[in-house]
Amino acid sequence: MPEEVVNLKDVAVAYDNRIILKEVNLKVLSGEAIGLWGPNGAGKTSLLKVIGGLLKAAAGTVELFGEKLSWQSGNRLRRNIGYVPQFLEVEPEIPVLVEEVVMMGRYGQIGLFRFPDAEDYLAVEEAARQLEIEGLLKRPFGQLSGGQKRRVLIARSLAQGARVLLLDEIFSWLDTRMKEKLLILWHQVIRGQKITSILVSHEAELLQSLCTRVIRMENGQLHQVS
Amino acid sequence: MELLSYPFFQRALMAVILTGISCGFLGVWVFLLKISFLTVAISHAALAGGLLAICSGLPVTPVAMGFSVVTAGILGPLSERGRIHPETSIGVIFSTTLGLVFLLMGMVPEARTQGMNLLWGSLLTVGKTDLVVLGVITVITTVFAVGYFKEIHSVLFHQELAKSSGLAASLFFFLMLFFCGVGVSACLKSIGGLLVFSLILNPAVAAYQITYSLKKMYALSCLFSIASGVVGLAAATAFNLPAGASVVLVSSLIFFGCLAFCPKRRRKNNG
Numbered sequence: 001m002p003e004e005v006v007n008l009k010d011v012a013v014a015y016d017n018r019i020i021l022k023e024v025n026l027k028v029l030s031g032e033a034i035g036l037w038g039p040n041g042a043g044k045t046s047l048l049k050v051i052g053g054l055l056k057a058a059a060g061t062v063e064l065f066g067e068k069l070s071w072q073s074g075n076r077l078r079r080n081i082g083y084v085p086q087f088l089e090v091e092p093e094i095p096v097l098v099e100e101v102v103m104m105g106r107y108g109q110i111g112l113f114r115f116p117d118a119e120d121y122l123a124v125e126e127a128a129r130q131l132e133i134e135g136l137l138k139r140p141f142g143q144l145s146g147g148q149k150r151r152v153l154i155a156r157s158l159a160q161g162a163r164v165l166l167l168d169e170i171f172s173w174l175d176t177r178m179k180e181k182l183l184i185l186w187h188q189v190i191r192g193q194k195i196t197s198i199l200v201s202h203e204a205e206l207l208q209s210l211c212t213r214v215i216r217m218e219n220g221q222l223h224q225v226s
Numbered sequence: 227m228e229l230l231s232y233p234f235f236q237r238a239l240m241a242v243i244l245t246g247i248s249c250g251f252l253g254v255w256v257f258l259l260k261i262s263f264l265t266v267a268i269s270h271a272a273l274a275g276g277l278l279a280i281c282s283g284l285p286v287t288p289v290a291m292g293f294s295v296v297t298a299g300i301l302g303p304l305s306e307r308g309r310i311h312p313e314t315s316i317g318v319i320f321s322t323t324l325g326l327v328f329l330l331m332g333m334v335p336e337a338r339t340q341g342m343n344l345l346w347g348s349l350l351t352v353g354k355t356d357l358v359v360l361g362v363i364t365v366i367t368t369v370f371a372v373g374y375f376k377e378i379h380s381v382l383f384h385q386e387l388a389k390s391s392g393l394a395a396s397l398f399f400f401l402m403l404f405f406c407g408v409g410v411s412a413c414l415k416s417i418g419g420l421l422v423f424s425l426i427l428n429p430a431v432a433a434y435q436i437t438y439s440l441k442k443m444y445a446l447s448c449l450f451s452i453a454s455g456v457v458g459l460a461a462a463t464a465f466n467l468p469a470g471a472s473v474v475l476v477s478s479l480i481f482f483g484c485l486a487f488c489p490k491r492r493r494k495n496n497g
Binding site for chain 2: 052053054075076077078079081082083085088090093094095096097100101104105106107108109110112113115116140141153156160
């Protein structure tokens with residue numbers, strides 16, 4: 001029996017007196033792959049951020065795994081959500097190696113004043129193997145290409161043990177070879193393990209071929225498509 | 227060498243070492259968070275607080291700390307939420323505190339000399355109490371930086387991603403700002419409100435030219451900061467120069483040296 005992992009009830013988000021999302025109702029069951037598409041400014045990224053607890057809803061409620069997302073429960077619930085942003089603006093010389101970025105996915109659950117142990121290193125190794133980034137682990141993160149960065153961030157979410165992945169335009173702005181590689185990994189790893197995913201893209205056809213359900217967004221509202 | 231036997235010189239030496247350690251950590255944070263100019267606003271707020279304390283006969287360090295922590299408390303949320311561009315809010319606070327500094331100096335002329343000491347610092351007149359305050363703040367800053375290494379690393383890398391994996395990212399961001407406020411105030415008497423900015427930033431940027439590891443960046447930043455302090459103090463004594471200015475100029479020399487021989491850039495040029 002699939003579990004209800006995300007439940008948005010009448011969610012609205014406003015920023016600088018502008019309504020970004022209005023009356024959004026959405027239920028996501030475990031194992032589903034939801035595709036969100038729509039024009040620029042439709043509110044797709046904002047919706048992902050609301051689900052990930054990164055953007056506060058001005059009205060309505062957000063439930064994750066049957067529990068209301070709130071100030072008290074936020075950090076605990078977020079540990080089960082993996083977020084991969086569209087762009088990650090970091091300095092090329094930033095002192096962070098790829099293996100550290102993947103390990104950072106586990107920091108929320110390791111706890112304060114504690115350091116990663118053998119189990120954490122094993123999870124990083126396994127996630128790196130699945131996303132085929134073993135050869136990148138010792139490289140500075142800032143010097144990777146866009147496609148490599150996305151693979152590293154997905155590996156970070158896998159190492160985190162995320163039960164829901166929020167993927168923002170991960171197939172956009174990539175050359176054909178990198179896009180094909182990422183598509184293979186999507187089928188092998190994410191769909192292969194039936195990890196619940198919400199995938200944002202402006203390519204409707206791509207989403208139709210990848211997702212179990214596709215939802216169109218326009219002017220901050222959801223329109224069911226298939 | 228004879229100077230080492232004098233208590234005032236021993237205190238000055240101890241002060242530059244402690245200042246070096248705390249500024250080493252603070253510099254890495256403000257540089258990687260891209261809020262370097264925030265340190266200037268905080269140091270001027272501390273200066274305004276210090277002058278107000280002198281004018282009203284209150285102890286300088288606690289009042290200066292209060293001012294700088296309140297400033298960090300105002301600037302932190304503004305920088306984080308991005309409603310107003312951080313540079314704009316920092317600029318407004320900076321000009322306000324600078325105005326307050328000159329107003330106090332103008333209103334109470336006898337406070338001017340002491341005020342100038344806070345502006346330029348006076349390493350050779352550091353007292354025992356100042357050293358104790360510096361020592362306590364350095365220890366707490368070091369414990370925070372080491373104990374919460376992984377959380378701080380994650381926030382320095384990307385605050386939103388850190389939050390998305392279940393870390394209290396905003397809390398750690400504000401704590402770093404708090405330590406900046408407290409650390410800058412503690413350095414007022416020794417390094418001075420104007421020069422502390424350079425001692426915080428130069429060693430961290432120099433370390434950034436060398437390594438891709440945060441642990442090494444911390445270590446190098448502290449080392450460069452301590453070296454600036456010790457060499458600057460020695461140069462000031464040998465050539466009868468103002469100590470605070472010498473310390474800061476040595477830190478600038480270290481920065482330019484690292485920039486010129488930057489291993490990162492050479493690696494990139496060599497493909």
